[in-house]
Amino acid sequence: MKKPKPEKLKPILPSGRKDSSFFEQVHDVARQIPKGRVTSYGAIAAYLGTKMSARMVGWAMNSSFHAKPAVPAHRVVNRNGMLSGKMHFATPTRMEELLKKEKIKVAEDIIVDFEQKFWDPAIELSID
DNA sequence: TTGTTGACCTCTT
DNA sequence: CAAGAGGCCAACA
Numbered sequence: 001m002k003k004p005k006p007e008k009l010k011p012i013l014p015s016g017r018k019d020s021s022f023f024e025q026v027h028d029v030a031r032q033i034p035k036g037r038v039t040s041y042g043a044i045a046a047y048l049g050t051k052m053s054a055r056m057v058g059w060a061m062n063s064s065f066h067a068k069p070a071v072p073a074h075r076v077v078n079r080n081g082m083l084s085g086k087m088h089f090a091t092p093t094r095m096e097e098l099l100k101k102e103k104i105k106v107a108e109d110i111i112v113d114f115e116q117k118f119w120d121p122a123i124e125l126s127i128d
Numbered sequence: 129t130t131g132t133t134g135a136c137c138t139c140t141t
Numbered sequence: 142c143a144a145g146a147g148g149c150c151a152a153c154a
Contacts, residue, residue: 022150042137045149051137053149058135060151078136085135 022053023060029121030064030071036102037119038075038111047122061085074098081114 029044041057057076064071074095078084086095086109096106105112 040137041135045137050149052147054136054138055134055148056136056150061135062152073135076135083135088135 022048022050022056023063026057026060027064027067027071029125030061030073030076031069032121032125033072033075033119036104036117038077038081038099038104038114038117039119039121040077040079040081042079043118043120043122044076047120047125058085062088072098075102075119077111077114081111083109083111 025048026044029047030039033039041054041061042051044057045051045054061071061073061076064073073085074083074089076085083095083099083106086092089095096109099106099111104117111117
């Protein structure tokens with residue numbers, strides 16, 4: 001039997017922005033990440049309904065630096081909790097420093113207790 | 129304008 | 142269990 005396909009999650013964004021591009025939503029979700037919390041590209045992608053487009057989430061982050069208000073890209077890491085995009089920050093240690101300021105422990109460029117600090121938009125934002 | 133790359137994730141062999 | 146390929150959308154050359 002084929003594996004059950006996950007239903008497409010509908011983006012529960014506030015103001016119904018018609019021209020909400022993929023990355024626009026990513027920016028919004030990323031900005032909604034509470035302090036001291038972290039999320040993964042896949043979580044955001046899944047929240048938007050397309051978990052396969054996780055790559056775009058990271059790409060959107062690239063634009064996040066230019067986006068305003070600034071998007072806390074440092075709170076977004078890969079599925080392994082590793083600071084994959086730290087190298088893209090102003091400095092490769094900037095992301096880690098920012099996370100440490102958020103009381104988030106980071107070791108070996110990996111977030112400690114990632115699951116504990118994990119913030120799932122598909123759930124948190126679904127609570128309304 | 130077309131082709132390739134990119135801060136990833138999931139499935140298949 | 143491990144490794145490889147596929148797939149999404151957008152920007153850059």
